[in-house]
Amino acid sequence: MTWMVTGGAGYIGSHVVRAFRQAGIAPVVLDDLSSGHRVFVPDDVPFVEGSLLDTALLARTLGEHEVEGVVHLAGFKYAGVSVDRPLHTYEQNVTGTARLLEAMAAQDVPAIVFSSSAAVYGTPDVDLVTEETATSPESPYGESKLVGEWLLRDQGRATGLRHTSLRYFNVVGSGTPELYDTSPHNLFPLVLDALTQGRTPRINGTDYPTPDGTCVRDYIHVADLADAHVAAARALSAGTPLERVYNLGSGDGVSVRQIMTAMADATGIPFEPKVAPRRPGDPARIVASGELAARDLGWRMTHTLADMVRSAWEARQAH
Structure with a gap:
């Protein structure tokens, strides 16, 4: 069984590739290396450098590797920057997904796991986000x-495509020291770089x-x-019915202050974070329930906050 991982040279994608290999599922990676790193892909994993906008390349890759399913992680992922580059964001994330689905249909690839985002909820007015929470x-x-998500839904209705979308919030830590978060916008690398x-490091708002x-x-x-991506792929391959979307959340969350304390403990660098004013639009709390994913995918969080910070620090030191 072979699955194609789009964006498989990125921080998240490279971890998905390794998880698939450990599960006995052969991966093939497609990535344009706009934010990914060729070195993140193991030498014995087939790698295709190219864009989601190249439908012919997508179809050829799917066919040549006899792909049975796709994990779709590739895309432009910076929410703040997307405000200044909306057309680029839509081209990469909407047009790119449409062309991927077109190539999958042409090659009769029947299943896809889509990397969605908790950003679909905006600023929810509930203490605990569920799949029923309104999207805004x-x-x-x-x-x-x-x-x-809508494209997958409509393609599923039209062609019988088996699909599910995973919505998640802040992804941190490292599963192995050679893979690390290189985002210039995420909290963990920003704090570790500062230290x-x-x-x-700075906290925006303490009131x-x-x-x-x-x-x-x-x-x-x-x-x-x-x-979670492995579990979803296995279920789709087996024809197990899945919900259209799943939240991957802790159910309780952690505060920025707790993260700063954990950072000081893990690094051995004592510090008192600077306090800056609130950022406009930052909600006090956004936490999701992972109960549905636990029920259908057997998924649960196995790493503590200390694990997350320690592994991120180890990977940062390695590089």
């Missing part, structure tokens, strides 16, 4: 992910209505996330 994206990025460069006054968010270890 607040950025072109979030909107593009929601449209991607290693002798700067003091939120939360236990310690700082924002509470859902964080998920990248290895746990990769396992």
Whole structure:
């Protein structure tokens, strides 16, 4: 059984590739290396450098490798930047997904696991986000992910495509030291970069209505996330009915202050974070329930906050 992983040279995608190999599923990677790294792909895993916008390349890759399913992670992923580059975001995330589905239909590839995002919810007005929570994206990025889900839904109705979409929040940590988060926007690499460069990390706002006054968010270890993709792929391959979307969440979340404390403990670098004003639009708490994924995919979080921070620090030191 072979599955194609789009974006398989990225931080998340490379962990998914390794999880598939460990599960006995042969992966093939397609990535344009706009944010991924060729070195993240094992030498013995087939690698195709190319764009989701190249339908012919997609179809050829699917056919040549006899692909039975796709994990679709590739896309433009920076929500804040998407506000300034909406057309680019839609081209990469919506047009790219449509062309992938076109190529899959041409090659009779029957299944896809879509990497969606909690950004589809915007700023929910509930304490615990479930799959029934109303979607209200607040950025072109979030909107593009929601449209991607719609494309899968409609293609499923039209062709019988088996599909599910995984919505998740903040992905952190490392499953192995050679793979690490290189995003210039994510909290963990920003904090670790600051500490290693002798700067003091910053907290934006300490007067939120939360236990310690700082924002509470859902964080998920990248290895746990990769396992969810394996479980979804196996279920789709077996023809097991799945829900259209699943949240991958902790159910309780952690605060920015807790993360800072864990960072000091893991790195051995004591610091007191600088306090900056709130950022406009930052909600006090966004936490999701993972109960549906636990029920249908047998998925659960296995890594603690300490695990997440320690593994991220180990990978940062290795590079």
